Each structure stands twice: as structure tokens, then as C-alpha cells.
Amino acid sequence: MNKKRNVILYIAASVDGFIAKENEDIDWLSMVERPGEDYGYEAFVNTVDTVIMGRKTYDKVLSFGIEFPHKDKKCYVISRTKTGHDDNVEFYGGNVIELIQELKSKEGKNIFVDGGAEVVRELKSLNLIDEYVISFIPIMLGKGIRLFKETEAESKLELVESRAFESGLVQVTYKTI
Structure with a gap:
């Protein structure tokens, strides 16, 4: 029997709900x-073998000047503009429902949604996120990029x-019910 693969958003936000200024x-x-x-x-990332993120998040990670932190995982970057792949990721511009269904149909560990706001909005609006792990940082930014867009x-x-x-x-x- 296959263990169900969950799509898990693991992210940090300000107390007032922003993920960035x-x-x-x-x-x-x-x-x-x-x-x-x-x-x-670290315990969380050991439970996943696939990462999904938006292109802006991917660009931000690359801007840190460190080795890509998910080199040991299959990574999809959701993008309307980039296609193909690079050394770290596969760029995906197709139907995210089909991507998630395909990933969940295969054996494997959980699927980590690593942001950003547009990917979270799309996956949430399609009810594709099974679990939310949100670390609230004790700061109120007042404005910025919202974790959950309408x-x-x-x-x-x-x-x-x-x-x-x-x-x-x-x-x-939280888990989705």
C-alpha cells in the first residue's frame, strides 16, 4: 500500500501575515x-523528496550566493516565463493540478511548497495544499507581500x-479537512 504523499506548505510569516517586505x-x-x-x-526536509516554488522565490534563493539548498530533491519552479531546466530545478509552466496529481500518484516522500505568494495562492485556491506549517515571527511589518492573497x-x-x-x-x- 502506498503511503499518501502530502503537499505541505512550510513557511515563515510576520504576525500580520507577510512573507516579505x-x-x-x-x-x-x-x-x-x-x-x-x-x-x-531539518527534520521536516528529511520527510520530503520534492520541492515546489515560484520563480521569484527561486531567484531570491539564488541571490543568497550559497549552494542551492534542495540539490538532493526533485525541484519544480512554477513559472510563466522560464522553461526547461537548469542544474537545480525544472521550470514548470503547465497545469499545477496535473503536476500535483502526477507527483501524488508516484511513490515517494512528501512534497514541500517553499513559496512564494503566487504559488501559495494558486495551490490554495485549487485546494491542493494538504498541510500548512507556518512559523510566525514576532514582528508586524504593516505592509509587504502577503502570505495568503485573496x-x-x-x-x-x-x-x-x-x-x-x-x-x-x-x-x-494545520491540516486541511
């Missing part, structure tokens, strides 16, 4: 960095877990 700056995320504390990230789709969620850390970060895990 208007200029795409995410430096504020570092305010919760603590030596030896990764807030469960959609017509309503999503009912069930709380799986919530954890508070000394840094003020609160991580909540």
Missing part, C-alpha cells in the same frame, strides 16, 4: 535565529500542533 526583503527573518535552533526545519476558495483547517519558542517564534501546523 514590499521590496522583497526578508532580512527580518534573522531576528529569531538562535545557535543550534532550526525550528524543526482567493474564492475557503479552506477549513484542523490544528495538528502549535509550538512556542523562546525567540518568540510560534509555529502552527
